[in-house]
Amino acid sequence: MNLSNNSKGSMSTPSSSSLLKTTGDAVTDQFPAGLRVLVVDDDPTCLMILERMLRACLYEVTKCKRAENALSLLRENKNGFDIVLSDVHMPDMDGFKLLEHIGLEMDLPVIMMSADDGKSVVMKGVTHGACDYLIKPVRIEALKNIWQHVVRKRKSGWKDLEQSGSVEEGDRPPKGSDDGDYSSSLNEGKASKKRRDEEEDGEERDDSSTLKKPRVVWSVELHQQFMAAVNQLGIDKAVPKKILELMNVPGLTRENVASHLQKYRLYLRRLSGVSQQQTNLNNPFLNPQEATFGTTSFNGIDLQTLSAAGQLPAQSLAKLQAVGLDRPTAKTGIPLPLSEHKNLFSFENPRLRFGEGQLQHLSSSKPMNLLHGIPTNVEPKQLANLHHSNQSLGNLNVRVNASAVQNSPLLMQMAQTQPRGQMLGENAGSHVTRFPSSLVQPAGPNGISNGVMGNGIAGTSNITPVYNHLPQSTSLLNFPMNQTNEIPVSSFPLRSTPGITNIPTKGMFYEEGTSDIKVSGGYVPSYDIFNELHHQKSHDWDLTNTGMAYDVSQHANLLQGNIDVSPSVLVHQGFPSIQQSGQHRDTSSIGKGMFSTDEGMHQGNLQNVGQHVNNLDNSVTVKVERIPDPSSQINNIFSEQYGQEDLMSALLKQQEGIGAAENEFDFDGYSLDNIPV
Amino acid sequence: MEVGQMRRQWVDYTNSLITEGFLDGQFLQLLQLQDENNPDFVVEVVSLFFEDSERLLKDLTFALDQQQGVDFKKVDAHVHQLKGSSSSIGAQRVKNACINFRNFCEEQNIDACLGCLQQVKQEYCHVKNKLETLFRLEQQIVTAGGSIPMTELSF
Numbered sequence: 029m030n031l032s033n034n035s036k037g038s039m040s041t042p043s044s045s046s047l048l049k050t051t052g053d054a055v056t057d058q059f060p061a062g063l064r065v066l067v068v069d070d071d072p073t074c075l076m077i078l079e080r081m082l083r084a085c086l087y088e089v090t091k092c093k094r095a096e097n098a099l100s101l102l103r104e105n106k107n108g109f110d111i112v113l114s115d116v117h118m119p120d121m122d123g124f125k126l127l128e129h130i131g132l133e134m135d136l137p138v139i140m141m142s143a144d145d146g147k148s149v150v151m152k153g154v155t156h157g158a159c160d161y162l163i164k165p166v167r168i169e170a171l172k173n174i175w176q177h178v179v180r181k182r183k184s185g186w187k188d189l190e191q192s193g194s195v196e197e198g199d200r201p202p203k204g205s206d207d208g209d210y211s212s213s214l215n216e217g218k219a220s221k222k223r224r225d226e227e228e229d230g231e232e233r234d235d236s237s238t239l240k241k242p243r244v245v246w247s248v249e250l251h252q253q254f255m256a257a258v259n260q261l262g263i264d265k266a267v268p269k270k271i272l273e274l275m276n277v278p279g280l281t282r283e284n285v286a287s288h289l290q291k292y293r294l295y296l297r298r299l300s301g302v303s304q305q306q307t308n309l310n311n312p313f314l315n316p317q318e319a320t321f322g323t324t325s326f327n328g329i330d331l332q333t334l335s336a337a338g339q340l341p342a343q344s345l346a347k348l349q350a351v352g353l354d355r356p357t358a359k360t361g362i363p364l365p366l367s368e369h370k371n372l373f374s375f376e377n378p379r380l381r382f383g384e385g386q387l388q389h390l391s392s393s394k395p396m397n398l399l400h401g402i403p404t405n406v407e408p409k410q411l412a413n414l415h416h417s418n419q420s421l422g423n424l425n426v427r428v429n430a431s432a433v434q435n436s437p438l439l440m441q442m443a444q445t446q447p448r449g450q451m452l453g454e455n456a457g458s459h460v461t462r463f464p465s466s467l468v469q470p471a472g473p474n475g476i477s478n479g480v481m482g483n484g485i486a487g488t489s490n491i492t493p494v495y496n497h498l499p500q501s502t503s504l505l506n507f508p509m510n511q512t513n514e515i516p517v518s519s520f521p522l523r524s525t526p527g528i529t530n531i532p533t534k535g536m537f538y539e540e541g542t543s544d545i546k547v548s549g550g551y552v553p554s555y556d557i558f559n560e561l562h563h564q565k566s567h568d569w570d571l572t573n574t575g576m577a578y579d580v581s582q583h584a585n586l587l588q589g590n591i592d593v594s595p596s597v598l599v600h601q602g603f604p605s606i607q608q609s610g611q612h613r614d615t616s617s618i619g620k621g622m623f624s625t626d627e628g629m630h631q632g633n634l635q636n637v638g639q640h641v642n643n644l645d646n647s648v649t650v651k652v653e654r655i656p657d658p659s660s661q662i663n664n665i666f667s668e669q670y671g672q673e674d675l676m677s678a679l680l681k682q683q684e685g686i687g688a689a690e691n692e693f694d695f696d697g698y699s700l701d702n703i704p705v
Numbered sequence: 706m707e708v709g710q711m712r713r714q715w716v717d718y719t720n721s722l723i724t725e726g727f728l729d730g731q732f733l734q735l736l737q738l739q740d741e742n743n744p745d746f747v748v749e750v751v752s753l754f755f756e757d758s759e760r761l762l763k764d765l766t767f768a769l770d771q772q773q774g775v776d777f778k779k780v781d782a783h784v785h786q787l788k789g790s791s792s793s794i795g796a797q798r799v800k801n802a803c804i805n806f807r808n809f810c811e812e813q814n815i816d817a818c819l820g821c822l823q824q825v826k827q828e829y830c831h832v833k834n835k836l837e838t839l840f841r842l843e844q845q846i847v848t849a850g851g852s853i854p855m856t857e858l859s860f
Contacts, residue, residue, distance in 0.1 A: 073754045073790040080738045080746060117785060143789035165731045165792045168738070 060175030061086035064108060068098040068126065069115040069141070074164065078113065081168040095121035102134050109136060110178045111159075116142035116149060124156045131157045132298060135291055137177035141166060157298075185287045246288055253277060254288060263296070708851035715842050716857045722839070723860055727832050732795030736855045748843075751836055754794045758829055761787045765822055769815065780818065781810040787825070798828040 065087045069075045075091050082089040090109070092098040095118050102109060112130055116123035127138045137159040142149060145163045153161040159177040162170050246254070257274035258266040268286035275285070706714075722728045739746040761783050768780045788803035806821035843853055 071757065071786055071790050071793070073750060073757055074793045076750050076753055077735065077738075077793050080743065080750075084738060117782065143785065143792055164789050165734075165795070167731075167734060 060178075063087045063175050063178065064090070064110045065113060065174070066090045066092060066098060066101065066109045066111075067113040068092040068095055068118070068123075069113075070094065070118045070120075071115065074115070074141075074166075078166060078171075081166070081171050082113075084168060085172050087171075094118070095123070095126040098126065099129055099133075102130060102136070106134060109134075111174055112136050112138045113162075113174070114138060114140055116140050116144065116153070124152055127153075127156045127158055128298075132295060135181075135294070137181045139174060139177065185290050186283075250275075250277065250280075251288075254285070254292075258289070258292070706845075708846060708849045711842060711846045711849065712851055712854045712857075715839070715846060716854050718839055718842065720859050722835055723858075726797050727835050728795045729797040730795065730860065731792065733858065733860055735794060736858075739853075739855070748840055751794055751840070754790055754796070755833060757790055758787060758799075761790075762822075762826055762829065765825075769818055769822060775813075775815055775818075777810050777813050777818075781807060784810060784825075791829075796829075796832045799825060799832055802828045 063085075065082050067075065067078050067082065067089060068091075069078065070093055072093070075093065079089045079091050090101065092101065095114070098112070098114070102112070114123045114126055118126075123140055123142075127140065130136050130138050138157070139160045139162060140153040140158045141162045141164055143164040150161045159181070160174070253275045254271065257271040260274060261267075261270055266289065268282045268289055271289065272280060272282050272285045719728075723730075723732070735747050735750060765780060765783050765787075768783065769775055784803050784806045788800055788807070791797075791799040791803060802821065802825040806818065806825055809817040809821050846853060
């Protein structure tokens with residue numbers, strides 16, 4: 029397919045390729061082979077099977093057990109993955125939340141999976157923007173086709189290039205009607221719409237889309253220019269051509285602008301969609317009807333949950349909205365608490381989601397916690413400020429938000445992480461040139477926004493305070509705490525300067541990620557993988573847990589007596605630890621209870637085991653005991669670690685990520701790190 | 706027993722497991738994923754499943770034993786996960802027992818849940834024994850220099 033070059037074309041700058049992108053030379057131009065897949069599932073069995081299947085499809089696979097790890101991985105390697113597969117039910121983060129995050133921050137196609145085939149769950153996937161929904165057990169045939177989602181997403185981006193009106197706006201009715209077969213055809217409805225549109229524009233797009241263009245990095249400055257142009261034109265009239273003219277940036281193509289615009293619109297849409305969910309908001313601006321649209325974005329969901337959790341007083345939501353809308357929140361004093369910033373932002377986003385018509389929602393002050401999934405402790409008075417500003421803006425806000433759409437993902441992230449958000453609104457506002465509020469002013473708000481961290485990021489630029497904020501939001505990291513707690517703001521002492529590209533703290537996440545990823549290294553020594561997979565479980569004989577940061581203490585026989593397992597020989601072939609020599613072991617010694625033979629194997633059983641073992645011709649492998657608790661311990665440790673550094677790194681990542689957010693694939697051309705203004 | 710015989714035995718045994726419903730087509734998928742580059746794939750995955758399941762069963766036992774009140778949401782979450790992993794490796798009876806279990810979780814019927822737990826455990830033990838027997842046989846075949854006749858299955 030002619031997108032093959034395209035898909036790899038985006039990697040034209042090797043230095044920018046993801047860390048994980050092994051130059052699959054052999055498969056580089058054999059799309060869909062080499063498709064870079066990130067699979068997230070807390071079930072180790074499923075994860076292993078999926079990885080194996082995906083490898084069999086010739087995809088490049090990265091495994092992740094935890095959603096947070098996945099997010100940090102994605103943020104670190106903005107263009108390192110083509111598609112994400114995620115389980116719905118995960119302990120640390122709801123799959124749908126992850127879905128929203130990914131959609132907003134990276135705009136990657138995400139496929140949900142679950143053993144749950146209930147209609148409501150599948151519908152939830154649709155409304156949250158999943159490309160597809162697979163029912164477990166997943167068959168390899170289903171995986172062989174996932175590349176279509178990658179292609180489709182790119183194509184839809186192209187489609188927008190030619191059309192002045194936003195394609196997505198208004199043409200995204202809830203896709204519940206798509207199919208009887210939820211599991212595999214979720215995508216069809218959306219796809220068909222896009223296909224129709226695409227077809228209208230003819231095939232020439234394909235040709236152009238396949239051209240390798242250097243990727244454009246949407247830096248803060250660039251985005252600010254974009255926002256300024258959009259605001260000047262008006263979101264409804266903002267067509268790529270005119271935006272390009274207004275921006276007057278050498279080397280920028282209309283396609284670059286168009287794709288960026290599309291993302292921005294998507295973002296706006298999500299915002300408005302989220303806002304709709306907040307039916308409990310009192311804000312007059314809020315249009316109750318919109319709420320039904322479904323908060324596909326996680327913003328909305330978070331807001332709802334947050335609001336439901338009572339985390340955010342209504343006022344705060346309003347405030348957030350105001351801020352997001354570039355309301356004169358500035359006047360409330362730039363130094364809005366961090367939480368506010370975030371809240372504003374996230375709040376905005378949902379609003380914008382479903383079209384500008386619903387601008388009003390944005391301004392409505394919803395006492396929702398805009399932060400995505402992050403319990404926001406927005407203080408009432410601060411929120412009040414936002415509230416005021418919200419009220420006045422009305423439609424304008426919408427616009428403003430729209431312009432800030434691009435940033436909103438960033439903001440949202442930020443909002444999510446810290447309730448103390450800095451003036452997210454400011455960030456948003458910065459993009460909106462028409463607003464006199466300080467929000468718009470980069471300098472002022474920047475200070476504030478950056479100020480969240482308490483730094484003077486302020487001077488960095490007028491560009492999108494959003495970016496500044498991003499660093500602050502370690503939203504994803506804190507997800508486990510989700511609606512219940514929040515990450516102490518103090519842990520955010522990040523210095524974020526827009527455009528910062530590399531944050532040293534990132535390493536932390538990376539480690540986390542890698543611990544999961546490591547396993548994906550392949551089955552080289554199959555035992556190693558096995559070990560790694562169980563890294564959280566201590567083995568009685570500590571083998572090669574090189575990757576493990578934690579030294580889980582080993583407990584013997586974890587499963588004692590809980591399960592009435594009939595005595596049986598635990599035969600596990602090839603268990604590394606036991607078979608150090610590689611092959612045959614002294615079976616008798618094995619039988620002797622080194623291995624807990626099954627949970628609660630009794631003494632009698634042990635003898636039996638021994639006997640069985642002795643009877644075996646070959647080596648007998650004993651199952652490794654699982655440690656009952658280590659995983660939970662480890663998880664705790666992880667979450668603790670994630671506290672501060674995560675936030676920092678997340679924020680930092682976001683900062684840099686923002687610029688490059690949209691450059692995932694295709695048509696974005698060359699990397700212009702900082703197109704001179 | 707010579708290799709040919711063992712291989713036939715393997716085929717018959719696997720066929721019977723499928724016929725009797727212990728395993729389903731998903732297991733066959735796993736077999737197909739095993740090749741010379743991944744020679745121990747099935748054993749590895751199944752071992753993972755055993756570990757995971759035993760942990761889940763333990764957690765379930767604990768959760769249902771709470772005198773202060775059973776957290777059915779948690780129970781349901783565990784069962785859901787067990788259902789997912791058992792279906793992933795093709796342990797059909799275990800999966801069905803889990804489905805049954807979840808129904809009673811919804812009803813919040815503790816006694817029925819305890820019964821279901823018992824049932825799940827039993828099915829788990831059955832399939833575990835069967836699979837271990839199968840793996841032993843495989844090991845013997847491999848040791849004797851033979852290969853596992855996956856293509857000769859009736860399904």
